[in-house]
Amino acid sequence: ERTDTTLSGGRPAADHSFLANRALWDDYFLSGIAPQNTGTYTRSREQKAVATDFFKRDAYVKLPVARYLPDLRGQDPAKIISTYFSGTSPSDAATREIASLLRVDGLFNVNSTSVEAWKCLLGSLKNRPIVVRDDTGAETIDAADGSTPVSSLTPLKATIATGDADSKHASQWVGRRTLTDDEIDGLARAIVKEVRRRGPFLSLADFVNRRVGKDKDLARAGAIQSALDSTDTRINQAYNTSRSVPTATFSRFTFPEAEKGPMAFGSPGVVKQADILTPIAPVLSARSDSFIIRAYGESVDGNGKVIARAWCEATVERSAAFVDPTDAPERAYTTINSINRFYGRRFSIVAFRWLNPTEV
Template identity: 35%
Template structure:
């Protein structure tokens, strides 16, 4: 299931703009092509850009060399266009789950810091108070409505983390990455370890394990009421043995879970990096080879793009959505270009600059 959701499925948000009326849903005459035209700036209105398409906000349009916006819109407006959208959009600010940098994870987890969350009841919102929200739904229930109860704040509302808690969680996540990584896919990162039973990795995925190793949910488990299991077993802290019931407060709105963390952050997650910083050094020596006459150092930012290295030979069988190996049967594609089988996706230099010695 995790492989299907996190590695084989692509949620772009690009669809006709529907509104809910008294008679049901209506697109008001808007079509998929209208939305695609907005996303790829293929309309005649200079005041609009890709954000007006209301697609997944982390996506940016991408036009490969040799293809116009009109070409791409025509391809994606076809019956099989949904299979091809990933080749014509890029993620802005993707985050590699294999990172072992605590400050990087801390900054990533705080992406929504100070964000107010509107409750389902009317116009009331949850106060930011310099914390980072992780609601379990887009419109959580207001904990103060209809009446204030001692435990209701945990059974409604949402989980918010202060900066110290985010730092603690980031530290624990890095511990899990070092313990379990490298992750070869997002499902590998999200899921618990399969196969031979291991007390540290078999009972929860990396994120849930990291949460359980913090004290973030302590107040919820102690103040929200209900039953709590005995966690003194040799199993990983926070994960009871299979014969023991979970806490009855598990998964209530105030109880932070892996799913709550993934909800706002999953669109930017990746198990690999596609942008690299490469530095090169060169020098010229005197004829006798004893003295360095001149040196030069350059830095290039190199980005991997969706299309393959050779998009000309057998062009119809070497499109970005074609695969060298059939993922279902694991049989090599006979029509796939040998060059592309060997070298894969194309890399392009997006920035080049010369460095001075004091920058090294």
């Protein structure tokens, strides 16, 4: 966060990217309940109307992140709106408490070490049409082409050549990138390797940020950026042949490894951590809230002989509500009662079944 270096006037030098990531990923929640009155929306709605439609569970009026769902816990939607809106403007309480009324359909734990799980997540945009812009600035929908589009600003229609192409070619500097199935597979494996090196991550910022410490590899970049830079994936291979800072210049820096990177970094052709994170950010978490629990029981006679066995499986889900509902979900830890400090959030059984012995 703070370095030993000082700027003019004695001001301490700060790692602004590190601090920005911590603020955005750990201290803020962006619900998407915002005014929809720009040209990108087919229907113009004020912020209060967006919230009203969402909490009424209108299946045809979702938030920009469609996997955000209302979690009212039996509360009247009209009462929620009146509580958090004064006229058409949201109250201060809304910014602090609105997250307690939302849940996510399928959060992904960044501590996962499953290559297949990461492949599913990273390739979730495969065959999805995207908005593109031609040379005149006109926007159209580009049909799916069997690949996975890389998130960036609204791109030109031309598709950039693969990471094996010559980085000096003009096609690498306009348009957009897409990823093949093999590139997704390589990236997933590289990310899992980084998760094993760095985890467990205690927060999303811990996952996104570089790891401050003596290990220069971990201190240089976050998990996904390090995976992209590794030899396990060829996504940016064409750009890694030319570096941003000459070797002779490295000695001027306290941490010269931090300056390593392709000269073309920031160009449309280079896939960056931010490009990978943008489409998946709303569904990421540093913990799991759903668990599968299996149990076994047996009955024995007086001689200790087993006369019956049973296996069962329950799927349990952690909710925002505390075990003791006296405390509202948004209450700070220091203000909740002793029961909730000890037991925490409420778990609910959402599925249960008896197992056949062959399933165990």
